[in-house]
Every structure is written in C-alpha cells, then in structure tokens.
Amino acid sequence: GNSVTQMEGPVTLSEEAFLTINCTYTATGYPSLFWYVQYPGEGLQLLLKATKADDKGSNKGFEATYRKETTSFHLEKGSVQVSDSAVYFCAPPNFNKFYFGSGTKLNVKP
C-alpha cells in the first residue's frame, strides 16, 4: 500500500551546515506530499508542499522536490540557523492526512 518513510532523528548540525532530511514514498500515482514543522512549544505548520511529480516546494530557504525516479521528497536547506531547530514531519506517512509519523528532530548548535 501507500507509505512514506522518514529518516529518524535526532539530527544535530552546526549553524550554516547543509541539511538533508530523507523522505521516501511508495504510492500508486502521485498524491500530494507535505513537510510540516513544529517549533518548540507550538503547533505544526505547513513548511512546503508538492502536489504532483517533479513539483518543487520551497519556503524559508527550505526546498523539497517530488521525484518520481527516486520516489523521494527529501527536505534540504543550504545553511541552517539555530532558529531552524524544530521537529520536521514528512506527511502523510500512509497518505491519510490525519496520521503523522514521529518526525525528525533537528538541533542546530551555534
């Protein structure tokens, strides 16, 4: 069946380092994929999304491309900041929008 697999964390990086959080999918067709972010003490918010194959979502310096060749939707950022420390969710893990995985916690050190 349809599924999304996200790398486990935590991920610890130094400020200005390059970030990749892996997310791969198995699906029939190309359902929409999302990256949500949850900053400490807050609810989730949509970071970016892609609705079809080869779509590229981008926001706040983050990018993710919906790649059909590699069935991936990896999240990338060229230079992370301390303020990017948060939990990132590639969703939905079973293509049902109400269900989330445990996310990947990112810690960025100054």
Added chain:
Amino acid sequence: KAGVTQTPRYLIKTRGQQVTLSCSPISGHRSVSWYQQTPGQGLQFLFEYFSETQRNKGNFPGRFSGRQFSNSRSEMNVSTLELGDSALYLCASSPTSGPTGELFFGEGSRLTVL
C-alpha cells in the same frame, strides 16, 4: 485571515476531573480534527468532525469525545482524567473532509493532570 484558535492554552487538572477544550477553525473550514501529542507516543489522531458529524475516529477510549457546532467551532472533552492524559492537544482545520489535503494547526492546549 485569522488562524486556528485553541483555548485555553494551558490548564492543570487533577485525576478524576474532566476537561473541555475549544477550537475555532479558519473561517470557511468545515473540518476540525483533534490530536494528542506526548513525548512517548508522538502525534496521535483522536477524531475529525465535518459539518457537525464525526467522520473519522482514531483509537482512543470513550473517555475522549468531541462535538462540532453549526459555526464549525469544535470542542473535545476528556472525562475521568488520568495522569497519562497529560499532553499537548492540537486541533487542525481543513476546508474538506477525507484523507487528502493540507491541515492548518492551532497552537495547542497543554493539559497537565496531577
């Protein structure tokens, strides 16, 4: 456009009490879903209401209930509180029901049960 509003933001209860949490969705959104987030279990789906009807339900005991009003505002209630109910409760709104689409989350209500 105002976002999703949850009240109260913080509350403390004791075991055996009950609690009611409120969620006002984005204007025009008819779907409201509720989640429990704990460090050990992550983000777990409680239920979804659409046009005053429960459309989807997660795997929680009957102590957890909800309702939705005609203006799409929703409340969830937890009766006979247990220590394990301490969590961040999030609600999210969406313009449509069903398994696809984007969710818009509130800031959450943090419940502590003593």
